[in-house]
Amino acid sequence: MTSAIPILFTIALFAAIIVFHEFGHFVAAKLAGIPVYEFALGFGRPVLLSFRFRETRYSLRPFPIGGYVRIAGMEPEEDVPNGFDKKPIPSRLAVIGAGAGMNFVLAIILFWVMGLVFGRVVGHTTEVRRVAPGDPAAVAGIRPGDVLVFARPVPVGKPVPAVQPVSSRPREMSLEALRGVISGRPDMPISLVVKRSGKYLAFHLVPRAEEQQDLKELPSGKSRLITRTVGLIGVVFADVTKPQSFLESVGAGFVDVYVTTRTLIVVLVKTVIGQLPAAVGGPVQIGQIMTQAFEIGWRQFLFWSALISINIGVLNLLPVPALDGSRLVFIMVEGVRRRPIDRRKEAIVHLIGFALLVLLLVVVTFKDIMDLVAKHF
Numbered sequence: 545m546t547s548a549i550p551i552l553f554t555i556a557l558f559a560a561i562i563v564f565h566e567f568g569h570f571v572a573a574k575l576a577g578i579p580v581y582e583f584a585l586g587f588g589r590p591v592l593l594s595f596r597f598r599e600t601r602y603s604l605r606p607f608p609i610g611g612y613v614r615i616a617g618m619e620p621e622e623d624v625p626n627g628f629d630k631k632p633i634p635s636r637l638a639v640i641g642a643g644a645g646m647n648f649v650l651a652i653i654l655f656w657v658m659g660l661v662f663g664r665v666v667g668h669t670t671e672v673r674r675v676a677p678g679d680p681a682a683v684a685g686i687r688p689g690d691v692l693v694f695a696r697p698v699p700v701g702k703p704v705p706a707v708q709p710v711s712s713r714p715r716e717m718s719l720e721a722l723r724g725v726i727s728g729r730p731d732m733p734i735s736l737v738v739k740r741s742g743k744y745l746a747f748h749l750v751p752r753a754e755e756q757q758d759l760k761e762l763p764s765g766k767s768r769l770i771t772r773t774v775g776l777i778g779v780v781f782a783d784v785t786k787p788q789s790f791l792e793s794v795g796a797g798f799v800d801v802y803v804t805t806r807t808l809i810v811v812l813v814k815t816v817i818g819q820l821p822a823a824v825g826g827p828v829q830i831g832q833i834m835t836q837a838f839e840i841g842w843r844q845f846l847f848w849s850a851l852i853s854i855n856i857g858v859l860n861l862l863p864v865p866a867l868d869g870s871r872l873v874f875i876m877v878e879g880v881r882r883r884p885i886d887r888r889k890e891a892i893v894h895l896i897g898f899a900l901l902v903l904l905l906v907v908v909t910f911k912d913i914m915d916l917v918a919k920h921f
Contacts (some may be wrong), residue, residue, distance in 0.1 A: 679778020
């Protein structure tokens, strides 16, 4: 499999999430009787393909990262009899909120597909499902299908063969105990006993060191990120799954989206009030995560796809200028004041917010690239 394939699937994922978001606005506008000028897949010019059905132009554009919808009456200079700005406040709230709503719907669908196709994960085994190329396990000769049985530290400097057969059956360790030995020996040798085709083999390898960040609760009630160095050998363990019926998968999808959304909101609130440090990642970091998830398997890719869709839905509802959340706030303020807000002033606020969001995106992307360069070089 070439490295371009997971990248293409990641791009397709972002496009699908954005198209789902815009489709929510589109459907809600249509249901409210608001004319929609255009529904576009992709951005830029020239227009590759387009056709008109009633008042809406449907177009395909060259850059396939998402899409957009043009709804009548949303621009300050527009004066359309049945436009967005002429509709009752509940209708406008529904049109704006439907975008984020579709992100949650997409996440429910993804969780449902995961449960229906793969079953629900209820645990993990010590069987190796995947070995990362170039990592210590692959270099030592550990293969997918091997079952990790035992691990122990090896004194530094002690000469040991790379692999040797084991005559007697070793004491079997739990997955947690195995991980404890591996993670506790960064850049230090260990011996791993695996079961392969009914035989036991001992592999000697050195886990690579990697820095990981964990949250630590402080006595004050706040949390802070601590960095620790752990050992990794580059294996993914097989899941223990439980089959799910159609209805069980649908129900579990709703529960998973609810739990994930609640957790994300709690994290955002704690970050704003200073109980958690801010941790921001951009497209580069997300692309790395999705590429690794795709290499592990479809379940992992779909899982992260659902999480990203939920994140985009929640973030879009934040009251930040240029995001849907700020538009909702403007509409609700208009309802409280009982008179329209100057649309030109509102447009300026959204424009400034958009510029700041683009600047933030540039800064975060630059940071992600620098972190990536530092990690590999």
